[in-house]
Amino acid sequence: MKREECIVYKLRFKTYIDAVRFLTHLAEIAERHGHHPDVELKYTNLVLRLTTHDAGNKITDRDLALAKEIDRLIEAHRDAISSAE
16 A cells, blocks of 8 residues: 555535636646646535655645645635635
């Protein structure tokens, strides 16, 4: 069994389309960073996991930089989010 270190975001959106819009914006940011989160979308629930697989599934500066962008994106979409962990 492998132990993974990761940054996890659990977001619940008001509607499915709100979640998809957020994810579309996140995809653009991830492409710019050349670093992509693992994504799980189930209706209005979105789970994001940030880890660097080629560093042995550890949190690196790349994850921390992307996390800062995600924090800003969450703030920009605050009205569409019901809850965030």
